[in-house]
Amino acid sequence: MRRLFCIVIFAIIVLVFPFRICAQQGSNFVFSQVKYDGRWDPRPASFGEIIHFLSSTTSIKPELRRKDITLKDKELFNTGFLYIAGTDEFKPFTDKERENLRLYIEGGGILLIDDCLGRKNYGFDKAIRKEIREIFPEKELEKVPRSHVIYRSYYLLRAVGGRKIVNPYLESIDVDGRTAVIYSQNDLAGAWARDRLGNWLYECIPGGEVQRLDAIKLMVNIIMYSLTGTYKTDTIHEPFIRRKLGR
Amino acid sequence: MNLSNINFQPIQWWILLLFVLSASVVMMVYFKHSKGYKKIPLLFRLFLFLCILFIIFQPAKNIRQKLVDKPALAVLIDTSGSMGAKDPVLRLDSVKKLVNENSEFIRNLRKTYSIYPFIFSTSIEHSSIEDISQIKLPQGQATDIGLALKQVSRELEGKHLSGIVVVTDGIHNGQWDPLGAARGLNIPVVSIGVGNREQFKDLTINEVKVSDFVFTNTPVKVEVAVTGKGYRNQDVSVILKQGAKVIKTKKVKIPAEELIKTNFEFIPQDTGNFTYTVSIPHYKGEFSTENNSKSFNLEVLREKIRVLYICGEPSWEYKFLREVLKNNPNIELVSFIILRNPENISIVNERELSLIPFPTHEIFMKEIFEFDLLIFENFSYAKFFPRSYLENIKKFVVDKGKAFIMLGGDNSFGRGGYRNTPIDEILPVRLTAGQEKMIPGKFRLKIINTSHPIVNLGDSLKETRDLWNSMPQLDTSNKILSAKPTAITLGVHPWIKENGEDIPVLVVWGKGKGRVMVLGSNSTWRWSMGLSGAGKTNFLYNLFWKRAIRWLIKAPEVKLVNVTTDKKEYIKGEKIKVIVRVFDEYYKPLANARVDLEAINPVGKKIDLANKVIETQAGKYEVEFTSDLIGKYRFNAAVYKSGRFLAKESSFCDVAIPDVELARLWLNEDLLKQIADITKGKYFHIEDIKKDTQILPKTALSQATMTSKQKSLWDSVYLYFIILFLLAAEWYIRRKSGML
Numbered sequence: 001m002r003r004l005f006c007i008v009i010f011a012i013i014v015l016v017f018p019f020r021i022c023a024q025q026g027s028n029f030v031f032s033q034v035k036y037d038g039r040w041d042p043r044p045a046s047f048g049e050i051i052h053f054l055s056s057t058t059s060i061k062p063e064l065r066r067k068d069i070t071l072k073d074k075e076l077f078n079t080g081f082l083y084i085a086g087t088d089e090f091k092p093f094t095d096k097e098r099e100n101l102r103l104y105i106e107g108g109g110i111l112l113i114d115d116c117l118g119r120k121n122y123g124f125d126k127a128i129r130k131e132i133r134e135i136f137p138e139k140e141l142e143k144v145p146r147s148h149v150i151y152r153s154y155y156l157l158r159a160v161g162g163r164k165i166v167n168p169y170l171e172s173i174d175v176d177g178r179t180a181v182i183y184s185q186n187d188l189a190g191a192w193a194r195d196r197l198g199n200w201l202y203e204c205i206p207g208g209e210v211q212r213l214d215a216i217k218l219m220v221n222i223i224m225y226s227l228t229g230t231y232k233t234d235t236i237h238e239p240f241i242r243r244k245l246g247r
Numbered sequence: 248m249n250l251s252n253i254n255f256q257p258i259q260w261w262i263l264l265l266f267v268l269s270a271s272v273v274m275m276v277y278f279k280h281s282k283g284y285k286k287i288p289l290l291f292r293l294f295l296f297l298c299i300l301f302i303i304f305q306p307a308k309n310i311r312q313k314l315v316d317k318p319a320l321a322v323l324i325d326t327s328g329s330m331g332a333k334d335p336v337l338r339l340d341s342v343k344k345l346v347n348e349n350s351e352f353i354r355n356l357r358k359t360y361s362i363y364p365f366i367f368s369t370s371i372e373h374s375s376i377e378d379i380s381q382i383k384l385p386q387g388q389a390t391d392i393g394l395a396l397k398q399v400s401r402e403l404e405g406k407h408l409s410g411i412v413v414v415t416d417g418i419h420n421g422q423w424d425p426l427g428a429a430r431g432l433n434i435p436v437v438s439i440g441v442g443n444r445e446q447f448k449d450l451t452i453n454e455v456k457v458s459d460f461v462f463t464n465t466p467v468k469v470e471v472a473v474t475g476k477g478y479r480n481q482d483v484s485v486i487l488k489q490g491a492k493v494i495k496t497k498k499v500k501i502p503a504e505e506l507i508k509t510n511f512e513f514i515p516q517d518t519g520n521f522t523y524t525v526s527i528p529h530y531k532g533e534f535s536t537e538n539n540s541k542s543f544n545l546e547v548l549r550e551k552i553r554v555l556y557i558c559g560e561p562s563w564e565y566k567f568l569r570e571v572l573k574n575n576p577n578i579e580l581v582s583f584i585i586l587r588n589p590e591n592i593s594i595v596n597e598r599e600l601s602l603i604p605f606p607t608h609e610i611f612m613k614e615i616f617e618f619d620l621l622i623f624e625n626f627s628y629a630k631f632f633p634r635s636y637l638e639n640i641k642k643f644v645v646d647k648g649k650a651f652i653m654l655g656g657d658n659s660f661g662r663g664g665y666r667n668t669p670i671d672e673i674l675p676v677r678l679t680a681g682q683e684k685m686i687p688g689k690f691r692l693k694i695i696n697t698s699h700p701i702v703n704l705g706d707s708l709k710e711t712r713d714l715w716n717s718m719p720q721l722d723t724s725n726k727i728l729s730a731k732p733t734a735i736t737l738g739v740h741p742w743i744k745e746n747g748e749d750i751p752v753l754v755v756w757g758k759g760k761g762r763v764m765v766l767g768s769n770s771t772w773r774w775s776m777g778l779s780g781a782g783k784t785n786f787l788y789n790l791f792w793k794r795a796i797r798w799l800i801k802a803p804e805v806k807l808v809n810v811t812t813d814k815k816e817y818i819k820g821e822k823i824k825v826i827v828r829v830f831d832e833y834y835k836p837l838a839n840a841r842v843d844l845e846a847i848n849p850v851g852k853k854i855d856l857a858n859k860v861i862e863t864q865a866g867k868y869e870v871e872f873t874s875d876l877i878g879k880y881r882f883n884a885a886v887y888k889s890g891r892f893l894a895k896e897s898s899f900c901d902v903a904i905p906d907v908e909l910a911r912l913w914l915n916e917d918l919l920k921q922i923a924d925i926t927k928g929k930y931f932h933i934e935d936i937k938k939d940t941q942i943l944p945k946t947a948l949s950q951a952t953m954t955s956k957q958k959s960l961w962d963s964v965y966l967y968f969i970i971l972f973l974l975a976a977e978w979y980i981r982r983k984s985g986m987l
Contacts, residue, residue: 027562027625027656027722027769059560059588061657077780078722078773080563100780107779108567108772152601154586178570217595227561228584229569232601236581240603 029060029227032067032079036097038090038127041068042116043189045201050192050219058154058220060227071097081110081226085189086124087117093131102135105180110226113183116190118166125185132173132181141171141183148172148179152232152241153224154217161214162186163202170218178229182222191215254957256305266303270296285984291977298970307957318409320360321399322346324379325415325441327368327387332416332535332912334443339385341441341933342414347380352936363403367395369421371402386819386877391421392922393428400432410435410928416442417915426921435928442914444932448477449534449912450527452485452541453506462548462577463518469511469543471525475501478530487511488524515547520899522879535912544815544901552800555610555618556582559626559658567772568622571792578796581618583610589630607632615643619800624769625656627663634668641669645759650799655725655768657685662725675734675756676727676765683727689720692738692752698834701755701764701795702737704787714787719777721752725767730754735832755798757832762799807832810884810898817874817902825856827868827884829893836866841887844870849878849902856882874902 031047034040047066054060069075071093076082082104093101105111113132117123132141144150150170151157160170166185173181191212193201204211232241274296277289324346330338345352346364353376356362364379365371368387371394392415399411411432417440419425429436456470475483478501487494494513501507511525526540533539554572558565561584572580583605587593593600611632615621621640628637643649651673653659662685665671666678694715697708705711726743730736730751738753752767771792775785813824827844829837839862846854859870874880880900886893916930923930 027564027772029561029563057587057591057593059585059591061560074780077719077776080566080772080776103779103782104776107776107785108570109776154601155595156599156601213594217599224561224586227563227566228586229566230573231565231569231582231584234580234582237601237603241601244598244601 029054029062029081029223030067030079031062031223032069032076032082034082034084035068035070036084036086036090036093039086039088040084040090042085042087043187043193045194046189046192049194050189050223053192053216054220054223058224060223071100076100076104077107077109080108081112081223083112083114084128085114085116086128087115088123089127090124092127093134098131098135105135105175108178109180110222111181112188112222112226113181114188115166115183115185116163116187118162118164118185118187120166120185128183132183136173136175136181139173139175141173141181144170144172144179144182149230149232150179150182150218150221150225153221153228155221156241156244157214157217157221159211159214160184160186161191161204161207161211161216161218162188163190163215164205165207165211179225184218186215188215188219192219252309253960254307254309256303256307258303263303266300288977288980291973291980295970295973295977298966298973302961302966304961306960308960310958317359317361319403319406320356320362320409321403321411322356322362322364323371323395323399323411323413323415324364324366324374325368325387325390325392325413326366326382326385327390327418328385329390329416329418329912330385330387330441332442332537334535334912338416338441339382343380343382345439345933345936346376346414348376360409361406363399363406365395365399365402367391367398369394371395371398384877388818388820389420390415390418391423392417392419392918393423393425394421396425396428396432396436396922397423400434408434410437412437412439413919413922414439414441414933415919416440416912417917417919418912419915419918425918426925429922429925432926434926436922436926437928438919438923438930439936440914440916440919440930440932443534444914444916448530448532449538450475450478450483450530451538452525452527455525455541455543457523457543457545461515461545462551463515466512466514467545469513469523469525470508471511472506472508473499473501473527474506476505477532477534479503479505481530483527483530485509485511486526486528487513488526489521494523515545518547520544520546538912542901544899551577551579552620552796553618554578554580554582554620554622554796555615556580556622556624557626558582558584558622558624559656559663560585562625562656562769563772564624564654564769567775567788568624568792571789575793585626585631605631607636611636611639615639616647616649618643618649620650620652620796622652622654623659623663624654625658625663627658629664637665637669641673644673644761644763648760648801650762650764650796652764652766652795652799654766655723655770659769660725660727660765660767673758673761673763674765675731675754675758675763676751676767677729677731679728683725686724686726686740686743686750689722690724690741690743691716691718691720693741693749694738694753695749696735696737699735699737699755699798700834701791701798702753703834704790704794718787719774719781721768721773722770723768724750724752727751727754727765727767731756762801764795764799806894806896807834808884808886808894808896810882810896812882812898812900815900817900819874819877819902821874821902822871823874823880823900823902824869824871825882825898827860827886827896829866829868829886831888836864837888837893838862838865839888840866840868840893842868843885843887844868845883846872847881847883849876849880877902 031051051062051064054062067079113128115125119125160168162184164186171183172179190202191204195201274289274293281289324342332338347353364374364376366374366379369389369391396411400408411434413436451474452471453474454472461467469487471485473485480500482498482500485497485499495511497509499507499509522542522544524540524542529536565584569582572578586602621643640651644651653674660683661678662682671678694702697703697711703711705714724740727750728745734754734756736751736754739749740752743750754765756763775788778785778787807830809828811826813826817823825844827842829840831837842860844856844860846856848854856870856872860868863869880902881897883897885895920930
């Protein structure tokens with residue numbers, strides 16, 4: 001009887017005051033990843049690396065837990081950054097999921113798409129491009145110009161990285177004058193993945209460790225961009241950046 | 248007796264016929280049945296019928312006699328705005344020279360007539376020759392000669408009006424047809440034309456178009472239309488002035504159609520209300536200079552609100568708020584985000600980082616006063632600059648009247664080390680000893696002062712409450728324990744309390760000359776995202792921040808005292824309504840306030856209106872008074888509540904003569920001649936009237952000096968005695984002769 005009473009009290013605490021046991025979020029950076037009907041988490045070992053790297057090299061205070069959310073989940077609108085990755089073709093999103101994703105992007109959220117397979121018009125790339133066309137039929141993914149703030153939001157980047165280089169560029173869609181959808185086909189997360197002993201899980205081809213470092217820097221820049229927007233385009237930064245780039 | 252002098256009352260023919268027939272039948276019956284002397288009563292009856300017939304016709308005799316009094320003469324003086332034209336002499340001065348107690352003209356008229364002077368513009372007004380000579384500036388808003396003629400003939404009815412003298416420039420712009428009015432008169436009108444008779448040449452500023460308000464350092468376009476009658480193909484200078492200072496001068500060539508439009512562009516430097524004038528200098532041969540200029544008022548607002556945003560770490564709050572600020576064309580944003588803390592490591596050379604040094608000395612010791620609003624989000628100063636720099640932030644708010652916002656976060660308030668610093672002094676909340684706790688979890692901000700402009704997002708207070716009840720939740724807040732005594736708490740945490748009191752989340756106050764806002768969370772970006780998730784736009788999120796900034800920088804629409812007039816420009820003589828709206832610090836209308844209102848008229852005279860102010864509804868105070876001078880009226884209001892001074896505000900309006908008086912200024916002799924012809928009067932130009940001028944035609948004068956009256960011939964007691972005698976005599980004869 002006493003045991004039953006304890007269970008009931010615990011259930012009440014969990015159900016009625018869920019916020020008490022949730023981690024603090026506030027305006028902290030939360031790495032949110034989309035769960036969908038398919039192989040949605042091909043690089044599970046990368047997340048911890050990204051969070052650790054962010055907190056040790058930047059002032060970003062990331063939440064230590066990744067938030068895995070479906071596109072049906074209203075939690076979608078509690079994050080400003082959404083990551084979707086995959087290797088395989090997946091079951092098309094429902095209309096509701098597409099609508100939610102569109103509202104999320106139009107509402108100010110950033111979507112980073114990472115093709116971890118890295119094959120054009122095949123598997124994940126084929127499926128996700130179709131979904132993007134469905135969500136934004138009037139828009140197309142376009143190459144991100146090298147002058148874009150993404151390449152200077154924290155690191156000054158001269159090249160894009162990844163586990164492999166399928167496209168030596170990023171692609172993006174702008175919504176209301178803001179780059180809101182960023183697509184890397186180079187398996188960004190793959191370059192971050194380590195095993196439990198700290199060894200890199202995947203070799204970066206063809207550029208090796210330089211290419212890996214570019215991938216790490218690019219991921220940081222994209223996250224930084226999702227938190228600071230066009231901050232690095234402000235006039236005050238211009239002379240410094242120009243000097244550093246040797247222009 | 249001359250029968251032509253006898254009038255008979257017209258009667259209906261059938262009454263007369265009926266009477267004659269009845270009388271004839273009675274007489275015939277009597278005549279048939281009476282013999283010899285018995286016919287005598289019939290004679291009496293016949294006379295009786297004739298007497299009655301006399302009464303029915305009511306005959307009266309016309310008696311004409313010469314008047315003992317002088318005939319009346321109305322003198323109408325035009326005092327409309329156009330009579331203030333100088334061509335080259337002020338028209339009204341010409342009139343005053345003609346019409347004054349010492350002038351030959353008036354003295355001669357007085358010999359023959361009783362003079363009834365009137366002034367007129369849109370209607371007539373009794374006056375005197377002395378009063379006319381005292382008029383300084385004609386200020387009538389329009390001219391209605393037709394109405395003036397009608398009104399004066401009605402006004403002097405029964406006073407043997409012999410004629411009307413109308414002294415005017417003939418610029419009729421009223422509603423009544425002057426020729427129609429002249430036709431309805433049976434007395435002569437003598438029209439005296441005032442104004443230059445030479446060939447008409449005139450330059451006019453017809454129209455000036457410009458926005459009501461503009462921004463400093465932003466080009467302002469002024470569109471000007473110029474008419475140049477008689478100046479075809481000539482170059483004319485058009486000058487734009489602010490007060491007496493010439494801003495720009497342009498030369499325009501008057502085209503064949505005599506109308507040209509031109510533009511001025513200038514960049515105002517200072518904020519405030521200014522009067523600008525577009526004018527044309529006086530050109531040779533020009534008819535009048537009265538219409539050579541036009542003034543307009545311009546409210547010059549600050550071109551951009553300069554915002555300095557310091558953010559302790561990259562955050563979505565920064566990113567979303569940055570977009571709000573960047574998308575507002577009236578805001579110039581300078582921001583610094585701490586992207587890397589001293590304890591962070593770097594895997595690359597500094598040259599590969601886009602980081603820039605944080606120029607704290609330049610910002611907080613030199614540039615800060617160039618900004619209007621400073622935002623600290625989740626920023627702890629201690630790592631970056633000494634505490635002494637914070638003194639300047641206090642000065643920025645208290646002395647310079649600027650605004651400061653502190654947003655929540657791990658490094659804000661006490662957690663940011665601000666306790667017992669100059670920032671502590673300007674914050675509207677008490678910072679606790681040590682670090683205040685963070686309250687994790689999502690919560691919906693509970694708004695407790697919906698009328699305050701920062702949170703009053705709806706069209707009504709009910710709508711505002713509903714909007715806030717449906718706003719998306721915030722996440723995590725700083726546990727600020729209490730607001731300072733004079734602070735205004737706008738929003739609280741919905742369930743966390745300290746000593747039974749709500750924990751404040753959104754608090755504002757005025758500190759010194761400036762204003763400060765505290766928001767104990769840096770998650771308002773969730774309003775934007777959450778609204779989007781609900782299929783709505785982020786309008787309310789944008790509106791909240793827009794309102795907050797407008798309130799903080801004391802934008803005109805969020806002042807506690809607002810002085811306005813129901814119109815910006817009035818016509819002279821119109822009633823000016825001054826409205827003073829007073830709000831308390833919660834922006835609720837403030838009833839029973841004392842409003843000391845004074846007006847300063849165009850010649851600088853102060854008019855105390857305080858005793859005339861009426862509170863028409865809670866917080867709305869009104870006063871009406873008549874504008875009697877042309878020019879700028881300024882209104883100063885000082886508001887007190889329970890003896891405590893609240894605020895002081897000013898406003899102004901312009902009083903002008905209507906453009907209709909200036910649009911066509913030349914003497915209209917044709918109209919005045921036609922009026923004279925129709926009424927068999929005379930037309931004179933004012934310069935042609937000599938000492939011995941015969942004003943009214945002789946026939947009119949002779950008619951006016953005679954009067955006629957009617958003497959009733961039937962309304963006599965003798966006639967009634969005759970009728971009585973005839974009836975009595977007939978009765979007596981009949982009785983004596985046994986005919987009864």
